[in-house]
Amino acid sequence: MRKKLLIGLSLVSLLALGGCSANSKESTSKVKHVGVLQLVQHPSLDKSYTGFKKGLKEGGYVEGKNVKFDYQNAQNSQDNLKSMSDKLVKDRPDLLLGIATPAAQSLANATTTIPTVVTAVTDLKAAKLVKSNEKPGGNITGTHDMGPIEKQVELLLSIVPKAKKIGIMYNAGESNSKIQADRALKVLKKAGVEAVVKTANSTNDVQQATETLASSTDGIYIPTDNTFASAAEIIGKVAKEKKIPVVAGAVDQVKTGGLATLGIDFEEIGVQTGRMAAKILDGKAKPADIPVEAPKTLKLYVNKEMAQALGINPTSIKAPK
Template identity: 45%
Template sequence: MKKTLVGLLTAAMAVLILAGCSNNSASKKETYNVGILQIVPHGSLDAARKGFKEELNKEIKDHKESIKINYNYQNAQGDQSNLNSMAQQLTQKKNDLILGIATPSAQALAKKTKTTPIVVTAVTNLKSAGLVKNDRKPETNVTGTKDLGPVDEQIKLLTTLTKNDKPIGVMYNSSEENSVLQVKMVKKYAKNHHLKLNIVSVTSTNDVASALSGMAGKVSGIYLPTDNLMASSMKTIGKKAREAKLPVVTGSIEMAEDGGTATYGINYHDLGKQTAKMAYKILIDKKKPQEMPVETSHTLRLYVNKENAKAIGINPDQIKKP
């Protein structure tokens, strides 16, 4: 009887050991599927995506070398119908998490699923975009990082670069909610500091050059919010601004790199990395987006495009943090 009991216990232990080995083996093959939806390709959003992937890969590797991540990247190329169909595809597939880059992408994804965890970045205001109930406690399947920069400081910076009393030019796309919010902030700052504004709205890249030509000679400088259309048009804006000798302060560092004069703001690559840390907590620590506060950029810095500054007659070394 004792021999039989010992034999049964030994067999049971062997089964448990084999099961443990099987589980360990399975965990070594563990794979996470991460979807990515981006509204349009341009420097800022591309940088956010690259920063996200770099940091998430690093965080996962540090946690466990054997874990793999499969990325499914979709770019709508600025087309709303593409955006909707791509959002549908990503939410129907078995993704463990989806990244939405920019407000339109985030909104398209949020409309398609209420269960798959979504992290977003390059969104100016998640609450006004209908993505969360509250920044402190989203109470939806969405959380992420905001790209709202220090608008007041950026306008202040522009006023230090202007050389006359003409109005400050502001150009944006009125169909982008994030841009509308920032322009409201510009208006408030201008009213409080007795600044005149010349505000122009454009809705396509084809309108940018003509809008800038119309502003030349009428403004002392140009402010561009973190706007997808403006970011996509920075090469054109930079060329026209240099010809008109106009300083351009942008909402993001990447926009200034692509054609602006300077900015005091966020770096989208860093913002993407910050978003990846939130994604890691969802995938590995099993945190729920519903309870993860929305974050703002941890870092702000002054960036000066020295070549562009010199081209319009400004000494880049004299441009200081506002």
């Protein structure tokens, strides 16, 4: 009788262990793996990632509970972009996130099957990431950061209404920046203002480009360019010394080194992207069928400290109608 009892207890124990194993496996399977590739570290892109996590959390995915992240920062290196993309894809995550156009393109080159969302990308179609914004058609969707460039240039011209020359600075190696710069050129041409363009391939060239334009123009416009955003402090220092107003494409650029902008909230577009990602991880939608989203919020931001340094009343700066 005792022998039968021992056998019975052993069977119960085995079944219990089996159940625990099954539960553990089920629990593990619920943890989603998200691979993240960010082009470079600067406030706008950092906030995009912060917002992405918030958007995922809204959708029920909490870091340390049911989602884990493999975060890679390429520090603006093409070699790093490729090697990091290959590593992330090799690990077969449930989802990929690309932050900034070059990072998104690098992931697109690495996989056509793993669901991917992107943010802080100026034009997904022009970057050949989607077939169309309405119907992406592949494994990629996300949010774009194309700001109101016409309004931003108008803002600068309202600050310097007698301007004869306006400088434009960007990295010609970033396709997203060239798209914006070309649009800004058209606005200036229409306004009858001469444009002077300076490009920089790295942050090491930013100071010289800024000093050159600050000495030869009445104001400077900078699109949402990652190279110049990374060197915003340098730009701000030159702007103060030369008493030159700078309007940039993003609020964070202006906070550090500009005068004003009608700009994008990068954290908010990150949140929008996170919400998309949650739907994909839930299995409720596929990137191919999720339309690309535009920024939902824009705001006028004036750097009061910079305005004071330039002798401008910050309350005199108004958003164009």
